[in-house]
Amino acid sequence: MSNAVNDSVDDSVDDGTIDISRRRLLGTVGAAGATGLLIGAAGGAGIAAAGDGSGTADASALTSVGATEVMFHGKHQAGITTPLQARGHLVAFDLAPGAGRKEAAALLRRWSATAKAVMAGRPSTGDTGIALDAGPSSLTVTFGFGRSFFDRTGLTARRPQQLDPLPAFSSDALDPKRSEGDLWVQIGADDALVAFHALRALQKDADGAARVRWQMNGFNRSAGATARPMTARNLMGQVDGTGNPKPTDADFDRRIFVPRGGQGAAGAQEWMAGGSYAVVRRIRMLLDDWEKLSLEKQEKVIGRRKADGAPLTGGSETTPLDLDKFGPDGKTVIPDNAHSRISAPEQNGGAAMLRRPFSFHDGIAADGTPDAGLLFVCWQADPLRGFVPVQRKLDRGDALSPFVRHEASGLFAVPGGAAEGEYVGQRLLES
Ligand SMILES: C=CC1=C(C)c2cc3[nH]c(cc4nc(cc5[nH]c(cc1n2)c(C)c5CCC(=O)O)C(CCC(=O)O)=C4C)c(C)c3C=C
Numbered sequence: 001m002s003n004a005v006n007d008s009v010d011d012s013v014d015d016g017t018i019d020i021s022r023r024r025l026l027g028t029v030g031a032a033g034a035t036g037l038l039i040g041a042a043g044g045a046g047i048a049a050a051g052d053g054s055g056t057a058d059a060s061a062l063t064s065v066g067a068t069e070v071m072f073h074g075k076h077q078a079g080i081t082t083p084l085q086a087r088g089h090l091v092a093f094d095l096a097p098g099a100g101r102k103e104a105a106a107l108l109r110r111w112s113a114t115a116k117a118v119m120a121g122r123p124s125t126g127d128t129g130i131a132l133d134a135g136p137s138s139l140t141v142t143f144g145f146g147r148s149f150f151d152r153t154g155l156t157a158r159r160p161q162q163l164d165p166l167p168a169f170s171s172d173a174l175d176p177k178r179s180e181g182d183l184w185v186q187i188g189a190d191d192a193l194v195a196f197h198a199l200r201a202l203q204k205d206a207d208g209a210a211r212v213r214w215q216m217n218g219f220n221r222s223a224g225a226t227a228r229p230m231t232a233r234n235l236m237g238q239v240d241g242t243g244n245p246k247p248t249d250a251d252f253d254r255r256i257f258v259p260r261g262g263q264g265a266a267g268a269q270e271w272m273a274g275g276s277y278a279v280v281r282r283i284r285m286l287l288d289d290w291e292k293l294s295l296e297k298q299e300k301v302i303g304r305r306k307a308d309g310a311p312l313t314g315g316s317e318t319t320p321l322d323l324d325k326f327g328p329d330g331k332t333v334i335p336d337n338a339h340s341r342i343s344a345p346e347q348n349g350g351a352a353m354l355r356r357p358f359s360f361h362d363g364i365a366a367d368g369t370p371d372a373g374l375l376f377v378c379w380q381a382d383p384l385r386g387f388v389p390v391q392r393k394l395d396r397g398d399a400l401s402p403f404v405r406h407e408a409s410g411l412f413a414v415p416g417g418a419a420e421g422e423y424v425g426q427r428l429l430e431s
Pocket residue numbers: 234236238239240241242243244281283284285302304309339340343344345352353373374376387390391394400404
């Protein structure tokens with residue numbers, strides 16, 4: 001059994017598969033719920049078992065997790081609007097000394113062939129056998145170019161202005177060795193062995209052409225862990241992803257993907273049409289401090305209830321925030337420095353981004369506290385109209401700031417999806 005999911009919703013016909021992919025988009029539906037919906041629409045019987053709250057997973061539900069396949073080819077690369085997966089690897093590579101445009105093109109060609117094979121559940125060249133027995137498991141592989149790539153390959157003139165360095169923020173504590181990089185690969189899958197298998201295959205492909213600069217490993221909730229589809233939770237216990245732009249929003253594409261032709265923004269490049277910009281931040285959570293706060297104070301930091309993500313001004317998770325509501329104490333119910341208020345698009349001239357993070361936990365740090373937090377990945381057509389204005393504002397007075405630390409950062413140009421017979425980045429590297 002194979003459930004095909006195509007990320008290129010724009011070009012698609014209105015068949016069941018595409019309808020599923022639209023409803024399965026991240027943000028309101030985490031990995032667990034996503035699978036239930038997919039089975040429900042495509043396979044029928046599985047949904048009852050996955051969603052009856054009994055906690056008993058039947059064989060069809062388990063099989064469907066492995067069987068879900070995300071298409072490699074499409075208008076956009078996979079892994080941007082794909083529902084959150086349970087396991088993720090973020091890896092940056094630097095080109096090897098002496099490697100230039102020719103070697104980079106050959107590498108992207110190899111990487112694309114490997115990504116296409118493993119995303120379909122097929123073996124890669126020189127396969128290691130790690131993913132034997134497993135299906136595609138919603139595996140996605142997404143490739144991006146960092147600012148330094150363009151100088152290394154003689155392509156400086158083709159570098160989009162959107163890759164200009166992010167401004168420094170006062171709360172940054174960035175480690176340059178774990179930041180940026182010539183190339184970036186995001187791997188996500190609902191099975192840890194499938195994700196690791198893809199990682200090994202891509203690392204082997206890179207041999208001689210590029211070296212790993214940094215690697216970060218993350219996770220989200222596993223498919224089937226919750227009784228019904230739910231927005232993800234982060235390691236602070238908050239429902240995280242509610243305010244994400246929805247693909248059904250009229251301006252979703254304009255906000256998230258670079259348009260074809262007449263791109264408006266200065267310095268934009270045609271080879272980026274259908275692409276997006278990824279801002280990656282390793283954000284450590286100061287969990288010992290956070291967990292000392294009362295529930296009431298934690299909720300005021302975000303402006304939403306912890307249990308269900310509903311705004312403090314009432315309603316359910318999807319009820320809009322009432323930013324003008326005052327309490328009996330004469331103060332706004334959603335505090336002026338609440339994270340949800342400060343990051344809301346209406347407070348930032350409409351600036352919006354699609355947040356698609358993984359949690360991380362790398363053990364206990366030297367100071368004895370958990371080295372855990374959020375591998376924050378957000379997607380936008382232009383970082384200057386997404387991440388930058390919002391982070392500027394958060395940097396000036398977010399109630400969450402005392403409980404988080406930005407430790408690494410990367411900005412990557414992620415080109416559009418490859419057409420059949422093409423490799424990712426070909427329009428940059430061969431024209
Ligand atoms: C610059 C962008 C953002 C960073 C960095 C960031 C870090 C961060 N956020 C949470 C937890 C939550 N964020 C929530 C909402 C939210 N956050 C951002 C942006 C950044 N967050 C935006 C644009 C929004 C949506 C605002 C809106 O449209 O209303 C929420 C509330 C639920 C939700 O909407 O997702 C939580 C919870 C953490 C823990 C964190 C760093 C570790």
